[in-house]
Amino acid sequence: MTNSCVISAGEMFADGTMIELVSGSSGLNKPDLLLWNGSRATVGRRVERGGCIYEAPELAPSLSRAIRLPSRSRSYDSARSLFAAMTELFQHHLDLPSRESNLLACFAIGTWLADCLPTAPSLAISGPEPELGVDLLRLLSCVCRHSLMLAEVTAGSFRSLPMHLSPTLLLNQQELKPNLQRLFRASSHRGQHLLGNKGSLVDLYGPKAIFCGSDAVGDALSGGVIHVAVTPSHLHLSTLEEQVQNEIANSFQPRLLMYRLKNLRNVHKSQVDVSTFSFESRQLARTLALCFPEDLGLANDVVQLLRPQDEEVRGQHSRDVTCTVIEILWAIAHQGKQRTVRVDELAKDVNVLLQNRGETLVYSPEHIGWKLKSLNIPRHSSSSGRQILLDRNTNQAVHRFARAYDLACTQVEEVGCPDCDQARAAISK
Ligand SMILES: [Zn+2]
Incomplete structure (x- = not known):
């Protein structure tokens, strides 16, 4: 009997088994697959589950080069230590203050659980220095899930993104036109489809970060988005060369994949009180809290990082x-x-x-x-x-x-x- 073969970019089954894309060993433009049985991971060009053979899709060479996949999974000490190590990355490489670094770490961790969150983590970065903004996107690309860096996306090209790979979009935009703002907002809610070509439907749900030079980016996207303003620092010199980026990714991506494998099914468990936030910030606070199901104390701490942003929202009222x-x-x-x-x-x-x-x-x-x-x-x-x-x-x-x-x-x-x-x-x- 021949087993049926399924081309898949990831699966999650009711019994806790998961299939994930990992970077390929074949040297071709085809990722490998990682099969997680709830306690152990195996990696191969093909994996088998329940009489079915799974294989990753072949990617266009340019996409294969641009999207970052973890090479494997590796255990981590605790959610708190992983969060602290990621915070340290932003402080060390970009000399960002601790609150901003914490929020960036929080966004990055959220990208690994986005498919089970009620709303996709979204991040608006503003700042006067394009170099710093781009460096920040580069650093995020090392620690976000399936990160894809793009510049000057239009509303039309937004609809043709390779969403079947569940990318985290890291966008560098000169300005954010109103039609793109609308697409952006719609795509942070699960189950909102957009019309594609020839009557097809496109699901653009997924995590996104936008760097836009103007401060208006945060206002335009309003309360459901994490806002981070980055200001130039005398300590920041662009040192994020490709080799450094690869080292950071090799160190963090396998641990973050394990974080996903262990926590994805538990995201609903986090019970953090967000009732003291304004109406507009409440959903974002809830989403961030859900990203830390194994450490309720950490979930609480992270939610408090939104306080200054929430005060702004109240001022706007x-x-x-x-x-x-x-x-x-x-x-x-x-x-x-x-x-x-x-x-x-x-x-x-x-x-x-x-x-x-x-x-x-x-x-x-x-x-x-x-x-x-x-x-x-x-x-x-x-x-x-x-x-x-x-x-x-x-x-x-x-x-x-x-x-x-x-x-x-x-x-x-x-x-x-x-x-x-x-x-x-x-x-x-
Ligand atoms: Zn009354």
């Missing part, structure tokens, strides 16, 4: 038009003097508050009307124009939004408000 609308309605509702609010009056108040906070944009009553629509707050016509009825439904919508975004107004204890009473009762349960 105070200049955000939707948050400001809610803040004003919250105040009026709790004063209890008005049953209705005219939309043009609301727009006036919103603009005054935003100007006081340094915002230069001015919003029309129509614009405020659209915001209210998106918040599910109905407007009614009256003799004096469009207005909102501050009934129970509106008040509930205002409370829900204010609490979801943890707006500053919710910190004040409001007595005699049924919605605030309800929230307090839910917390003390």
Whole structure:
């Protein structure tokens, strides 16, 4: 009987068996496969499991040269020691501060578990010095899973990437056009397919890091992304020659592959409380915590690295038009003097508050009307124009939004408000 042969770039079976790509010994453009049975790894050009023979796909020569694969797997001491060694890499080679180095290590470890995480780890790197940015991408390429460095990707070329190899994309972009930003955001969520050529579907889910010279990259990609700003240092001299990169990769890739083999099935186990983060940062915090299932203490420490970034997000709330609308309605509702609010009056108040906070944009009553629509707050016509009825439904919508975004107004204890009473009762349960 001949066994059937399957061309595969990686498999994960229900019994814990896994198949992984490793760099080939054949000298051809064909990787080898590593078969993990839950405790032991074997490597070969072909591996057998359950009567099936598996073989890696042949890669285009240019792709074969560009993508980095581990050569094998090797045991590591502990998650914490591996994390510390990776942090040290960024400090030593690029002279980056410890928080930034920690975050970079965290992103790199996350790339090894990305296929089991709810959202793909994404990293936005900004900084004025292109050389430093490129060196950082090079160093990341030594420690990320199936890393692929690319420059100036367009929205069109993004759809034709070799996603079947589950690459970690390390992108060097002069600027980030809006259509690419949208693709970027969509591809960090699992199961969101994009249309490819001739009716085919493309799954672009996977980890990505972007270096973009302008600071706008972080803002453009918002709260679900790890932000790292790299500033030039007098100690950094570009020394990341190819030989150094290969040495680093040879040292770390086998240990990181073992980290993946041991932890991939356990990512859901990490129970870290992320409720104190803003709505926008919460998912990212949860994703980072999930990357350390074997060390809950480390997961907790890593999540705290996002605090400064989360403070930025909260600062942006105070200049955000939707948050400001809610803040004003919250105040009026709790004063209890008005049953209705005219939309043009609301727009006036919103603009005054935003100007006081340094915002230069001015919003029309129509614009405020659209915001209210998106918040599910109905407007009614009256003799004096469009207005909102501050009934129970509106008040509930205002409370829900204010609490979801943890707006500053919710910190004040409001007595005699049924919605605030309800929230307090839910917390003390
Ligand atoms: Zn209330």
